[in-house]
Amino acid sequence: MFKTTPLRAPPMDPIKISLVLWRMCVSSDYRLVRLRKVFDPGYYLALAGGDEREAVDPLWYYLQLTGDDLFTPDLAARGWRQLADPHPLFDTAYYLLRYFPEGLKMNPLVHYLRIGWKKGLHPGPFFDPEIYRRRSGWRNGDPLTHYSRYGAAAAISPGRGFDIDWYLDRNPTLVSVKHEIIKHYKLHGARIGKSPLPLFDPAYYLQQIVDSRGTEDLPSDPLASFLTSATLFQRPAPWFDPAYYIHDDSSLETAAEALLHYVARGVYQKKACDAKRDALTENPKISILVPVYNPDPHFLRNSIRSVLYQTYDNWELCLADDCSTRDGVREILEDWAAKDDRIKVTYLDSNSGISGATNAAATLATGDYIGFLDNDDELAPDCLYQVVENICETGAELVYTDEDLIGDDGTRLSIFRKPDFNEELLLSHNYITHFVVVSRKIFEQVGGLATEFDGAQDYDLMLKISEKADTISHIPEILYHWRASETSTSINHEQKSYAHQAGRKALDAAISRRKIQARAEDSGLNFFYRLAYCVDSGATVAVFVWIPEITAEYIHSLAELFKTTASLKVRLIAVSSLPELHSRVVSEFPEAAREIEAGRLKIVKADAGLSKAGALAQAIEECVDDYIAFVELPFQRLCENWTEMLMGAARNRDVGMVRGRITFDGTDGVSYAVPDLDDVSLSAYYRFLLDHPLHVNGMHCSQETGCCGWELVLMRREVYRASNGLDWENFPMLFAMADLALKIKGCGRKIVYIPDAGVDFSNEVQATDAPELEAEKKMFQQKWYRRLAGHDAGYNRGVLEDNGVDQAMFHLWYTGREEIVE
Numbered sequence: 001m002f003k004t005t006p007l008r009a010p011p012m013d014p015i016k017i018s019l020v021l022w023r024m025c026v027s028s029d030y031r032l033v034r035l036r037k038v039f040d041p042g043y044y045l046a047l048a049g050g051d052e053r054e055a056v057d058p059l060w061y062y063l064q065l066t067g068d069d070l071f072t073p074d075l076a077a078r079g080w081r082q083l084a085d086p087h088p089l090f091d092t093a094y095y096l097l098r099y100f101p102e103g104l105k106m107n108p109l110v111h112y113l114r115i116g117w118k119k120g121l122h123p124g125p126f127f128d129p130e131i132y133r134r135r136s137g138w139r140n141g142d143p144l145t146h147y148s149r150y151g152a153a154a155a156i157s158p159g160r161g162f163d164i165d166w167y168l169d170r171n172p173t174l175v176s177v178k179h180e181i182i183k184h185y186k187l188h189g190a191r192i193g194k195s196p197l198p199l200f201d202p203a204y205y206l207q208q209i210v211d212s213r214g215t216e217d218l219p220s221d222p223l224a225s226f227l228t229s230a231t232l233f234q235r236p237a238p239w240f241d242p243a244y245y246i247h248d249d250s251s252l253e254t255a256a257e258a259l260l261h262y263v264a265r266g267v268y269q270k271k272a273c274d275a276k277r278d279a280l281t282e283n284p285k286i287s288i289l290v291p292v293y294n295p296d297p298h299f300l301r302n303s304i305r306s307v308l309y310q311t312y313d314n315w316e317l318c319l320a321d322d323c324s325t326r327d328g329v330r331e332i333l334e335d336w337a338a339k340d341d342r343i344k345v346t347y348l349d350s351n352s353g354i355s356g357a358t359n360a361a362a363t364l365a366t367g368d369y370i371g372f373l374d375n376d377d378e379l380a381p382d383c384l385y386q387v388v389e390n391i392c393e394t395g396a397e398l399v400y401t402d403e404d405l406i407g408d409d410g411t412r413l414s415i416f417r418k419p420d421f422n423e424e425l426l427l428s429h430n431y432i433t434h435f436v437v438v439s440r441k442i443f444e445q446v447g448g449l450a451t452e453f454d455g456a457q458d459y460d461l462m463l464k465i466s467e468k469a470d471t472i473s474h475i476p477e478i479l480y481h482w483r484a485s486e487t488s489t490s491i492n493h494e495q496k497s498y499a500h501q502a503g504r505k506a507l508d509a510a511i512s513r514r515k516i517q518a519r520a521e522d523s524g525l526n527f528f529y530r531l532a533y534c535v536d537s538g539a540t541v542a543v544f545v546w547i548p549e550i551t552a553e554y555i556h557s558l559a560e561l562f563k564t565t566a567s568l569k570v571r572l573i574a575v576s577s578l579p580e581l582h583s584r585v586v587s588e589f590p591e592a593a594r595e596i597e598a599g600r601l602k603i604v605k606a607d608a609g610l611s612k613a614g615a616l617a618q619a620i621e622e623c624v625d626d627y628i629a630f631v632e633l634p635f636q637r638l639c640e641n642w643t644e645m646l647m648g649a650a651r652n653r654d655v656g657m658v659r660g661r662i663t664f665d666g667t668d669g670v671s672y673a674v675p676d677l678d679d680v681s682l683s684a685y686y687r688f689l690l691d692h693p694l695h696v697n698g699m700h701c702s703q704e705t706g707c708c709g710w711e712l713v714l715m716r717r718e719v720y721r722a723s724n725g726l727d728w729e730n731f732p733m734l735f736a737m738a739d740l741a742l743k744i745k746g747c748g749r750k751i752v753y754i755p756d757a758g759v760d761f762s763n764e765v766q767a768t769d770a771p772e773l774e775a776e777k778k779m780f781q782q783k784w785y786r787r788l789a790g791h792d793a794g795y796n797r798g799v800l801e802d803n804g805v806d807q808a809m810f811h812l813w814y815t816g817r818e819e820i821v822e
Contacts, residue, residue, distance in 0.1 A: 135158075172298040420794070557634040785815055
């Protein structure tokens, strides 16, 4: 690799001045290059390295090199590589490979300055003399010299291969060095994956090289390599196929020509850039609504470009300027609207707020679907293609995607992975956010955005649309880039407190429309809420507990159970195989006799030899209560009114089982958002099985989840019986409740998690790796293989990819099978 830190030439001294003057006299090439001022010694030394002797006058040493010296067999065989170039826009490898594949006796730069420019040769992949002429007014002398003297200072893009405006908008902190922006890119930006051209993905292009020839000597400037050496079968990005693009255009021959043509012309001609576009069975128009108010000009242009360069072309961009006072906003909007007739703009006479501006943008829309984009955010290049593909496959009326949070220069700050549509989670907070596309018909049915909910207008809209849409689909791909800013609620939840109140009002309105017997309450976190359900005070609950031994901890737990259920018709059923349970409980729990007599406590002696699940299943056979609950003993604390909280959610007919929050010494314990595949203990597996969706979607949020254990769970008795109860023969101890949960889900009912109903244990429960429990695990994996291996609606497995978890190894760890069985 070349050095990136240039050797600085020492100050000019009399001896050096004399040496330079002598060399100018004896070498016409030296004189030519020095007088044209196109040799950049700092840039050359950064690439070439060199010793202190060479640093005194690097031009002299550079001119000793001829094209034949530089055109090595490796360059001919492997294509472009970074050589010690004399100027950021003179690319020696490009010049030799394109024009002199048989060799060049002269120094390449001297050849260009004396002969090449007169023949119209390009000095590098980023410089097109004809384009530079149109943009700069250059007429006389060689264009590289003109650029060095005038074009660089004006930050003029000298060709289609490097879009300076694009690059500066993507990297706004570099505006102060725009006169040297290409040099900065060559020495720094290219090496950290920056792209100076729309639709060029450096990492993707480099991966193709790695796949074909390995990691040795990868090009330090991927774009220069692509524009110089790429074949038609090498893509600049996953969504651009050069061979497909040129198949009906005889004027284009190379991958570079295909990409440059598309960026400059094809995108405005609505040309497809991949055969996948032709394979879509439908062609709906997507109208993107953008309310605009005083955005940073860089971010606004990036936002517009992110729509312009979509790989799906049937879109329209509807922008409503909400009386912006920032200089340049109107000019930017007018400029882009003039470039493409799909970009429409309206200018409001007075400031209307985000809802009013979005609704104004909607009046411009003629599409089948409506999408929403903030004026400083961006769409991924294949966003609309993936949305339309999903609509074709599912017929969805509401589609949403994953997103990430980005900084000013597009650097990823965090990722927001989402579950499939989760109504309970949506009633806790607006987890859908961006990117959202909805049927225009439904958008109009709900009346657009409601101004009375400004600040939470998007939450209100999602609540309303989710009530109307028959099919809601989630694309688990990061297709939206949400830009962080100092005032953004994505960064600072203390901002816009009015928005939190508006969100609660929107939720209250949704509860009323849905006829849910509950009220919206603050959760203690801004923009997060909880539902306080109404409870059927006449319902009865049987709470079952298993007591394998009698200790002070178990007696304490029994006493706490009575304290937390005093306000309802609750019976406590203590089940054990211990013959002395009754006498011990009565003797060590003073209130036990009274509770037994009152019918609030029943002690059941299980048949000899029955396991935990078997004993509980036997006891449930005699239950006539409306609800059945299970609590694991012993615990430290159990929240008051936990039965009311769980019963309120369980009243809904589509809910099969409700579980509470499990904590350990007051904390949520180890996070199971990402599994530790090196931990093959039964405890790690069991806790991941139960809790992984909660750790990703938020332990503080009510939500539909996938599974539950014994710790704190409640269901209607009719649901228990309809699911054939506990399978205690196959799962005698640990997995019986998890198995029951999956059976209930298989009947089309939800498993709901309520975080405010909590139980706390002294330490994280560790399931032993006893052989009989391992056998249960294997049985569970065999029985539920397809569910474990298949799509998990509550857990976005993009989390695994984000954290470098090998999917095949995860499959083995989670399902117990190496092979994937369809």
